[in-house]
Amino acid sequence: AILASGVSVGERTRVRRSVLLEGASVGAGCVVSDSIVGPGAQIGDECQIGPGVVLGEGAMIGSGNVLDPGARIFPGAVLGEEAVTP
Secondary structure (H helix, E strand, C coil): CEECCCCEECCCCEEECCEECCCCEECCCCEEECCEECCCCEECCCCEECCCCEECCCCEECCCCEECCCCEECCCCEECCCCCCC
16 A cells, blocks of 8 residues: 555455555544545545546545445545445
């Protein structure tokens, strides 16, 4: 994984083969795989970010979301808690 400056990653979170750009944050208990997390994007607790996901700059993903492989989240978009689940 590549973590730019100012990135924060919560406890029990696994980041694999992903790029987290400047100022991105990932909450506790998440899995981020083969994805790109844009600058300033925020991922809440207990989220699963599947392979090929791209989060745009400043996107906000609430806790408990599961993003399917290849999902694209536009810059500044906001997903509430558990908006996307299996």
